[in-house]
């Protein structure tokens with residue numbers, strides 16, 4: 001028995017006929033208006049109550065994307081092709097003209113719609129906090145009683161701080177920003193949007209440069225009945241730095257790194273690894289630093305001694321010859337000048 005469409009009365013296989021199904025199905029639905037919230041400072045777009053990372057797209061491209069995102073297509077609409085043209089109708093208003101082609105249960109369809117898009121410009125969380133001088137923590141880098149931070153350490157710390165703040169931000173932490181970085185008497189202050197970032201940064205500096213970390217917190221107020229603190233993370237650099245050449249237990253070593261309270265050292269001759277405790281690190285004689293090495297030409301040699309040309313005043317000078325060093329007159333060696341003459345590396 002042939003069924004009959006209960007909507008139009010024409011013959012059908014079952015239920016509604018194909019024409020009535022198409023007419024009743026809502027193939028495309030969309031809101032009355034689309035709002036696009038964009039940060040006027042950094043260009044970040046708010047989506048689902050979260051600020052996205054800004055990209056290079058223009059406001060127009062963002063409005064275009066928001067209109068496409070707002071469309072809700074019937075799940076049986078196959079191979080939908082969406083064509084959208086955007087028309088500016090006001091300072092912050094656009095009209096999106098949309099044409100959708102596709103097929104529905106084997107029949108090709110074409111639908112048109114128009115969606116007003118409104119742009120709302122405001123400052124995002126991050127930008128408003130940055131403008132408001134907001135901060136949660138300060139990392140203070142300082143030298144010690146016998147030496148201040150070197151300019152090399154200063155430069156490396158600034159770069160590391162910037163890299164860590166950037167990668168935290170790109171990893172999704174909106175408070176990962178540097179409010180201010182300033183050289184102060186005795187070191188560097190890095191003022192940060194988040195305490196988490198401050199702690200990570202301070203630990204990275206201690207791993208790299210050694211020294212001690214001291215964290216203190218100060219109560220600055222209340223927010224939603226919870227206490228709000230600001231932390232200060234003081235990193236005091238140790239006496240020794242990487243590359244320092246020290247004379248320890250009768251051998252020459254260079255400082256290779258730091259591990260907690262221990263200073264890791266490596267012997268100049270054999271590369272033998274060892275470590276020094278805190279007490280020795282405070283007292284061991286520092287002869288020079290590998291970073292200051294110069295190239296010097298060998299004039300002559302015997303089993304014990306090399307005669308080299310002082311690379312700065314071109315006078316002949318003597319240096320102890322490392323036993324296993326194969327070198328001929330006329331060739332160059334790397335030397336470090338110390339108070340007691342040259343050390344051959």
Ligand SMILES: [Zn+2]
Nearest residue numbers: 005008017020
């Ligand atoms: Zn029908």
Ligand SMILES: [Zn+2]
Nearest residue numbers: 039042124127
């Ligand atoms: Zn912003």
